[in-house]
Amino acid sequence: MAGTDYDARVAEEYRLAREVPRQGLGAWREAVADAAALAPGMTLLDVGAGTGAFASAFHDWFGVRVLAVEPAEAMRSLIPRVEGIEALDGHADALPVPDGCADAAWLGSVVHHLPDLASAARELRRALKPGAPVLIRNVFPGRCDRDLRVRFFPETARSIDTYPTVERTCDAFATAGFSRVVLRAVPQQSAANLAEFADRIRRDTDSKLRSLTDDEFNRGMDRLRASAAIVPDQPATSWMDLLVLA
Template sequence: MALIAYDEADAAAFEATRHLGDDALGAWREAITRYLDPQPGMCLLDLGCGTGSWSQAFRTWWPATDVLAVEPSAAMRERALFEPVLCGDAADIPAEDESIDAVWVSTVIHHVPDLAAAAREIRRVLKPGGPVLIRSAFPGRHEGITLCRFWPEVITALNDRYPTVAAVEAAFAASGFTTAGLEPVAQVSASSLQEAATGLRREAHTLLQLISDDAYAQGVERLHAAARTATGPSIDVLDLLVLR
């Protein structure tokens, strides 16, 4: 099972606060295209697409490509800004063998209960040589994540509950994948720390749901105190792990 339920409350919070702006999306587009050259007729799989913001971005960036959006949570599918979103998950992808040119997995890999099974299923649907692009926070690589700055308990949750880069690589290696790249990508998550603090919704962040209520409340106080004097945008750094 996923680390959180992604029920109606989670989906509503995600919809309200987790859609990135153009600056953040631009940084990720640049990173993605270092490993993928989208061409007309290609099919990109957005696996665990949530409310479909990445699928919508792909359709905008590369209108001549097809996007297959797949999401297991009914609450997320109901709020999707992209159509259609199909029901499925990493172990049961609604696609034919070798029909997908690239797989995008954004802030999802920690919800996959069986990485080896997911790797086998992705290998089934992916064309030979196609990339699996995994956007995630990974244990031991948290220095640029804002949540870890104000909620140190999140670091423990990340280390205890999220798969390491090595664990993902090992699971996918069993299905013939090798690592093509691993790089940090800096994104503008909010125009200011004040905006980030004002718009914070605990239900939108898996890591915040994995810590205690007291730890969460103390971190909120630290965040709002810092936001009163902070200048400039709020930057987060996540990793892009690419397997082929």
């Protein structure tokens, strides 16, 4: 499946399986607030917005207007149609927005889908106001041990190894005048417990899980179910990086 090849079924499953429940995103809310002084009246550009979970969260948390750019029609059609969120068809290297329109940009689990990071960085430079930050939420090679998928399906690290590293991402953005400001790991509570996390897994919705053999996937599910039985009350906490460039 290509980076934008989501049909209606996969898009709906993505929404059910991959959207982190809002109550599990408290640390992300704080991390974003620390990295960008978002406030009502400001505009945030959400690039590769998917089904709009973060677009909605940013709108609700900070009162910002969100321009949610998403190339896959099936994903874009699930972005909530509410005042203050505009769902736009477009790609990271051809953003359908005016010059200097945004106070911050958000790229959530997107950089590994982009064919040309430097071109996307130049386009973000054009779309952002001077000094505005780019907030990247991603797993990066060599920094993914605390991602729950990697913990239970260790072979997923093989596909993460093909993702842009932090250094490669920073180098690409440096060509458009961005410098690294912050790199930190941030937790999320993906589900109330490991059993619920296991129940929500949909292999089709995750390129990392799709990259596994059936045996690797089944062994990972067995490991996850076994841990869920041993520690039934343990919250399903997963970590990803926040890389901020400005």
